[in-house]
Amino acid sequence: MARVPLYQQAETELLRRITSGEWPAGMRIGNEFELAEEFGVSQGTMRRALISVEAKGHLNRKPGRGTVVAEPEPAMPSAPPDLRRLFLPDATPLPLEPFRARLDLRDPVDAEREFFSGRVQALSRTLKSGGERIALEVILIDAGLVPAMDEDQPVEFLPLLHALDLPTATLEDRLHAEVTSMGDSVALACDRHTGLLCLTRIARDSAAKVLAVQILRMTEPASYRTLPA
Structure with missing residues (x-):
């Protein structure tokens, strides 16, 4: 069996002391000379271990203060389970795939101002099924949170938020009905005044701030229901 390098052994012991609470947050630990002597390793070995533990966010090494155990970072809120789904009339999930996409950086308009006051990244897509x-979709994201993105994003809303590293804590869904405008009917290749099932999904962080909004308008008859947890 391969022998564990000394710097990794020292790193493991440093992490054990920190995560166990033996070295609490804010505690100033010894310098690399003192720690090297305590751990029975060379100064270079201890320096390498300290650099690795610092890179993982467990230590702060500051001139004049020495090495201090870092405050643990707050856990990112995990998104709620996405139990709400769109289904076809035969009870199978409604599959969607991108057909066309356009990305704009712009100010919110009309009803979008309920959610955003500043600039947004607006991803507009036509979606296909079978x-x-x-469906026509618009995803709006606070441009201050995602200053740059591209058109190639997941179709599912929660995976998209995860891909953009947006810490979603809650989802709110709203449903209503509309009919297509002339422009909608051309984009969807359907008759004018075709009925649309409209789903608006609002993603918020743990402070209830709106991170992103998905507006999905679908022509296919579909049911919308909650799956069992």
Whole structure:
């Protein structure tokens, strides 16, 4: 069996003392000379271990203060389980795939101002299901949180938020009905005044700030229900 390098052994012991609370946050630990002597390793070995533990966020090494155990970072809120789904009439999940996409950096308009006051990244997509154009989607994201993104994003809302590192704590869903405008009917290749099922999903962080909004308008008859937890 391969022997564990000394710096890794020292790193493991440093982490044990920190995570166990033996070295609480804010405690100033010995310098690398003192720790090297205590751990029975060379100064270079201890320096390497300290650099590694610092890079993992467990130590702060500051001139004049020495090495201090760092405050633990608050845990990122995990997104709620996405139990709400769209289904086809035969009770199978509604599959969606991107057909066309356009990304704009702009100010919110009309009803979007309920959610955002500043600039937003607006990802507009036409979605297909079974080879047919079935839905128009707009995803709005606070441009201050995601100053740059691209059009190639996951179709599912929560995976998209995760890919953009947006710490979603709650999701709110709103449903209503509309009919297509002339522009909508052209984009969806359907008759004018076709009925639309409209789903608005609002993602908020743990402080209830709106991070992103998905507006999905679908022509295909679909049911919307909650799955069992």
